[in-house]
Amino acid sequence: MKAIITVFEGFGSTLQLLVQAASHLGSLPRQRARFIEQCYLIGYTTLPIVAILSFFIGSVLALQAGYSMQNFGAKQFIGSLVGLSMARELGPVMVAILLAGRVGSAITAELASMKVYQEVDALVTMNIPPARILVLPRLAAVLVMVPVLAIIADLVGWFGGAIVAKNVAFISIEPEAYFSVLRRYMKFQDVLNGLIKAETFGFVVVLVCCNIGLNTRGGPREIGAAVTRAVVASLILILVLDYFVTKALM
Amino acid sequence: MPALPPSPAVTTRESPAAGVRLENLSKRFGSHVVLQDITLTIEPGEIFVLMGPSGSGKSVLLKHLVGLEAPTSGRAWINGHDATAESTRALVRMAMVFQAGALFNSLTVYDNLALFLREHRLGSEADIRTKVRHALQILSLAGTAAKFPSELSGGMKKRVAIARALVMEPQLMLYDEPTSELDPVMSATITEIIASLKDEYHVTTVVVSHDRDLALNIADRVGILMDSRLIFLGTPAELRQPQDERVARFLYPQIDLAHPRYKQLET
Amino acid sequence: MNQLHQTARVGLFFLLGLALTWVTFETLSGGKLFRPEGYALVAGFESLKELKEGDEVRMAGVKIGVIEKTRLAGRRAEAVLRIDAGTKIASDATASIIMAGLIGTNYVGLDLGSATAAPLAPGSEIRTKVTPDINAIMTELSALGQKLEGALGTFGTSVNGDGKNPGLFQKLDQMVTTNSVRIDATMANLQAITGKLNRGEGTLGKLINDPTLHDELVAAVGEIQSTATQAKSFVADAQGILAQVKSGKGALGALVYDEAAAQDLKAAVANLRAVSDKLAKGEGTLGKLLHDDTLFTSAQSTLRKADRALDGMGDSGPISAVGIVATSLF
Ligand SMILES: Nc1ncnc2c1ncn2[C@@H]1O[C@H](COP(=O)(O)OP(=O)(O)OP(=O)(O)O)[C@@H](O)[C@H]1O
Ligand SMILES: [Mg+2]
Numbered sequence: 001m002k003a004i005i006t007v008f009e010g011f012g013s014t015l016q017l018l019v020q021a022a023s024h025l026g027s028l029p030r031q032r033a034r035f036i037e038q039c040y041l042i043g044y045t046t047l048p049i050v051a052i053l054s055f056f057i058g059s060v061l062a063l064q065a066g067y068s069m070q071n072f073g074a075k076q077f078i079g080s081l082v083g084l085s086m087a088r089e090l091g092p093v094m095v096a097i098l099l100a101g102r103v104g105s106a107i108t109a110e111l112a113s114m115k116v117y118q119e120v121d122a123l124v125t126m127n128i129p130p131a132r133i134l135v136l137p138r139l140a141a142v143l144v145m146v147p148v149l150a151i152i153a154d155l156v157g158w159f160g161g162a163i164v165a166k167n168v169a170f171i172s173i174e175p176e177a178y179f180s181v182l183r184r185y186m187k188f189q190d191v192l193n194g195l196i197k198a199e200t201f202g203f204v205v206v207l208v209c210c211n212i213g214l215n216t217r218g219g220p221r222e223i224g225a226a227v228t229r230a231v232v233a234s235l236i237l238i239l240v241l242d243y244f245v246t247k248a249l250m
Numbered sequence: 251m252p253a254l255p256p257s258p259a260v261t262t263r264e265s266p267a268a269g270v271r272l273e274n275l276s277k278r279f280g281s282h283v284v285l286q287d288i289t290l291t292i293e294p295g296e297i298f299v300l301m302g303p304s305g306s307g308k309s310v311l312l313k314h315l316v317g318l319e320a321p322t323s324g325r326a327w328i329n330g331h332d333a334t335a336e337s338t339r340a341l342v343r344m345a346m347v348f349q350a351g352a353l354f355n356s357l358t359v360y361d362n363l364a365l366f367l368r369e370h371r372l373g374s375e376a377d378i379r380t381k382v383r384h385a386l387q388i389l390s391l392a393g394t395a396a397k398f399p400s401e402l403s404g405g406m407k408k409r410v411a412i413a414r415a416l417v418m419e420p421q422l423m424l425y426d427e428p429t430s431e432l433d434p435v436m437s438a439t440i441t442e443i444i445a446s447l448k449d450e451y452h453v454t455t456v457v458v459s460h461d462r463d464l465a466l467n468i469a470d471r472v473g474i475l476m477d478s479r480l481i482f483l484g485t486p487a488e489l490r491q492p493q494d495e496r497v498a499r500f501l502y503p504q505i506d507l508a509h510p511r512y513k514q515l516e517t
Numbered sequence: 518m519n520q521l522h523q524t525a526r527v528g529l530f531f532l533l534g535l536a537l538t539w540v541t542f543e544t545l546s547g548g549k550l551f552r553p554e555g556y557a558l559v560a561g562f563e564s565l566k567e568l569k570e571g572d573e574v575r576m577a578g579v580k581i582g583v584i585e586k587t588r589l590a591g592r593r594a595e596a597v598l599r600i601d602a603g604t605k606i607a608s609d610a611t612a613s614i615i616m617a618g619l620i621g622t623n624y625v626g627l628d629l630g631s632a633t634a635a636p637l638a639p640g641s642e643i644r645t646k647v648t649p650d651i652n653a654i655m656t657e658l659s660a661l662g663q664k665l666e667g668a669l670g671t672f673g674t675s676v677n678g679d680g681k682n683p684g685l686f687q688k689l690d691q692m693v694t695t696n697s698v699r700i701d702a703t704m705a706n707l708q709a710i711t712g713k714l715n716r717g718e719g720t721l722g723k724l725i726n727d728p729t730l731h732d733e734l735v736a737a738v739g740e741i742q743s744t745a746t747q748a749k750s751f752v753a754d755a756q757g758i759l760a761q762v763k764s765g766k767g768a769l770g771a772l773v774y775d776e777a778a779a780q781d782l783k784a785a786v787a788n789l790r791a792v793s794d795k796l797a798k799g800e801g802t803l804g805k806l807l808h809d810d811t812l813f814t815s816a817q818s819t820l821r822k823a824d825r826a827l828d829g830m831g832d833s834g835p836i837s838a839v840g841i842v843a844t845s846l847f
Contacts (some may be wrong), residue, residue: 033520036523036527037523040526043530043531044526044530113355118348118352122346122354124317124339125344126345126369127339128369128370144531147538148531148533148535151537151538186545187546188541190545195538
């Protein structure tokens, strides 16, 4: 019972935070420096891990597909299988999960420590709403950076698949054939679909992590607990949202 | 009283000092009663010093004035506006020196001081620099502008927190133990600053302090919080000859090594 | 300075993202979402079969456009062809849906039309023609099986239910001698078919991936099997012949060309005396078969049809399957 109330409180305060942040949208041009800094942290520094992971996910996808399809002669469709899975599902979900683990946790830790050490209180007495300078730049940055990460994840994953398809003996599909099948069975719509999903996930992850951070109470020990809570909540939300967003976009 | 030389830090302020009124204010944390039925009026331009034993709820009371805590019952008014309303902070400029400093750890000392002015677009970057440098100079912090809070000593942090509040040129200034952690000379300096700010700019000041010298020297009135109630409210003169025995024991404790207090507690 | 560094990196990173998105968009949609190039033609079909948006339009094998849209228009299906600008389509050119493979990769093929015909205006309709697809071929094959079954059934009763009319085998000798040329031709046909069946090997996998194809095939094989049962019962009646067939190479050709077999046949035939006359007069079904040219001609044309049906299937996959089954049956 108490847990359910906590969950609803979380939803409520998250929405409230979103509304507050949105009400300060006009201040965004003046916060250019903060926005750029957050873009750097959320996008640029997350790129290497996204690239590495999507490369291997694409490779494994091709390997598994090749292994299971070789028995009934459908392995020439690996290109479209890797292409579609990466673009529509794995790319966006993977980017979101990495964001939750890498960026979301850092955001929660930072905001929670600001809360615990009364920095947030200081902002409030200065009549500087935390939603304006702490939340808004992050939300804006994630909206701008996530599509970039997602498209890179897609492309790197495709190339990972292509490399495996060519070099693994029992698959042996030339990149030209791989990409021709990928092109034939994919539309840009599929990629766009994935970008919208990634955008949704990324936005929700950052918003939720900000909210949990700002609502931390107590001492330093609570900072760690808040980070754990934020990451777990993010992961659950990503997968639950995944179902609904996928359904909505069909 | 001697006035500080005219400083660029305050020349722009025209708004009058703020008055504070607490009406039957009570605060509980769960079942733990911290404040009980506090009624108090602080006049604009007054220096009010709040004293009391550790854990008696002084910091909690200050937080009620800036709306960081909401009363369980009763009200707090600032210039006639409800202190818990967010709009009040936009109407009345308030600054608070937190007991633990509450400096922005990710910003340099300079940026800590400049943040308020920048966010509210109070002057050009050049104006801001003049004001910040002036405030740092007053508090002997000139060399620390580029440092981060983690690189400062406890006393320096406190002074940066005071400087940050000064730069805001507030109508209501709240200090939570400004002179603890400071050496006697620096304590005296801070006390002088508090007094002259009031004199010169007519700012309303609430100081939470255990510093008897400070209270007796600069306070217009003193309040003593004990057992969640305001047990004393009067002038420093009245405080020198306390009628209430609890006040006398709190202000002028006897150090009796033959019968230490902690041993009396055991019996 | 550091801030500038950061801004530059973030800016570059964002531009990289934009560029990659653009490249992906161009590759996957050919950039045609924003600026449709060329002109559209409408092709109406009874069924679009496996055709879908994005498939190619080819003229004489050269890609000249894509399927922009597929839609249902009243009682027919329409495909909107987006033809590259600069490609002229003669007004008497016809479009047909062509299978590029067995697994559903199709394209619309246009023929060149006549050189003198005026080009089609954008938005106008192009003539279409129906081409058999794999399903149609399988249906035809199944019908062929039924025909064969019918023919062999008649053949069987002519031997089985004909106790009153002996002399059949007496005339068999004569039949073989006098009709050797015709039988030769028939056998050559048969051999050509079995040869084709045997050669077609290797892509059974493709066939099995399509469930409808598979069902068709099972049905067809069922037909062929029941036909074969008929054939077997017929052969079982002529026990002496059967023995020879078994000791021989297992093909009908051996029966006809093997000397010893012919001798045995003669000996067997010699035991049945009373059949010859009626057969010679063209009485009885078998007699008719031997003397009536139209019956023979129709049998031959059936075989030729089978031959053509097999030729018509560009892909040899299903044929090799039929081939394997048929070989084992015979
Ligand atoms: N957020 C809170 N939740 C629960 N209890 C609190 C909270 N803040 C303060 N308290 C309790 O309220 C009481 C008063 O705390 P407060 O910080 O006001 O003391 P103080 O008078 O400022 O003491 P000190 O002189 O040591 O600073 C303490 O017993 C403390 O435990
Ligand atoms: Mg305190």
